[in-house]
Amino acid sequence: MSSDRKNGYVTHVRDNTRKYIEELLRENARLRGAAEGATCERDDLRRQVDELRADLGRREQQHTRLLDLLGAAEHTSREFEDRFVEVEHQNANLAMLYAASYQLHATVRRAEVLLAIQEIVINLIGSEELIIFAVSGDGLDPVASVGVEPHQLARLGDDDLIGRALAEGTPIIADHPDQRDRHGVTASIPLVIAGRALAVIAIFQLLPQKPALEPLDRELFDLLATHAATALYCADLHDRRGPA
Amino acid sequence: MSKKILLVDDSNTVLLMEKMILSHGRYDVLTARNGVEGVERARTERPDLILLDVMMPQMNGLDALAAIRAHDDTRAIPVIMVTTRSEADSLEAGFARGCNDYVTKPVNSSELLAKVRNLLGE
Numbered sequence: 001m002s003s004d005r006k007n008g009y010v011t012h013v014r015d016n017t018r019k020y021i022e023e024l025l026r027e028n029a030r031l032r033g034a035a036e037g038a039t040c041e042r043d044d045l046r047r048q049v050d051e052l053r054a055d056l057g058r059r060e061q062q063h064t065r066l067l068d069l070l071g072a073a074e075h076t077s078r079e080f081e082d083r084f085v086e087v088e089h090q091n092a093n094l095a096m097l098y099a100a101s102y103q104l105h106a107t108v109r110r111a112e113v114l115l116a117i118q119e120i121v122i123n124l125i126g127s128e129e130l131i132i133f134a135v136s137g138d139g140l141d142p143v144a145s146v147g148v149e150p151h152q153l154a155r156l157g158d159d160d161l162i163g164r165a166l167a168e169g170t171p172i173i174a175d176h177p178d179q180r181d182r183h184g185v186t187a188s189i190p191l192v193i194a195g196r197a198l199a200v201i202a203i204f205q206l207l208p209q210k211p212a213l214e215p216l217d218r219e220l221f222d223l224l225a226t227h228a229a230t231a232l233y234c235a236d237l238h239d240r241r242g243p244a
Numbered sequence: 245m246s247k248k249i250l251l252v253d254d255s256n257t258v259l260l261m262e263k264m265i266l267s268h269g270r271y272d273v274l275t276a277r278n279g280v281e282g283v284e285r286a287r288t289e290r291p292d293l294i295l296l297d298v299m300m301p302q303m304n305g306l307d308a309l310a311a312i313r314a315h316d317d318t319r320a321i322p323v324i325m326v327t328t329r330s331e332a333d334s335l336e337a338g339f340a341r342g343c344n345d346y347v348t349k350p351v352n353s354s355e356l357l358a359k360v361r362n363l364l365g366e
Binding site for chain 2 (some may be wrong): 019086088090091092095096098099100102106116119120122123124125126128154207209210
């Protein structure tokens, strides 16, 4: 190989190598720029992730607070519902007592007062077996009855519920069936005015759908004991006075 | 506008008590003292619901229910029967004639209001 050809080859290789190195340097610079851009983007994304995490944390706290508020609101709502049911129940009880009292005092006719007493026992207390006795001297005269024949009762004694109610001047109640007396009386209510019993109500079997007497029934018994007595007393006075 | 409820019962005590319970529930309450009057008031007043006692003079609750169901103007009115006894016979007869529900005496106010509200879609 001649010296000229050798120099030409070397020059060619050197030029090519330079071009290659220059391309490598340009590519390196481009990649460095890309890497810097990626690093910036990564840092930016990290910042965004951190912000989103912080936002998520705030939202989770807010969600927890809202759940607490919802729980408290539901609790308050339940309390109001319970209170509403209770008030509705009390209203109904008062309505029952008012209806009973109103009916007893709506007339001065003895027969209608006795009818009102029967209606109260049947419809409000829940028994279709009762006798109303008038107290006359030492004896008891049946003046009204439903579902039970008064003559079916054996002679009444002081130990019977009727005798005890008259002696004590307050309603006597058999809370359980085995506490009923030998006549099967569940409750006996003396109608007392000014310390004197005018009459006594004997209630026997309760309706099948009514398993036991309830607190409201006791209030009705107390109401009957006083208001029915007053109503009967007024009716007796009215009868004695005669027609106007 | 308040919904209208017709109470049919021969007992003043029951009418007064039911009226007070239902008036608290913000209903307009009408009353009738027997089956004949009840059927007549149902036709003229077209109530949203009828509370019908079973045992009544002149026309009992079951016959009144049949008359209510037989008339075009009152056929669709929901009826709750009020029975003193929860015997199967009277209940079966009531349902056979088309009553929608029943309550037994002594009337439990919560039960009554719940059934009324249910039938009125409240």
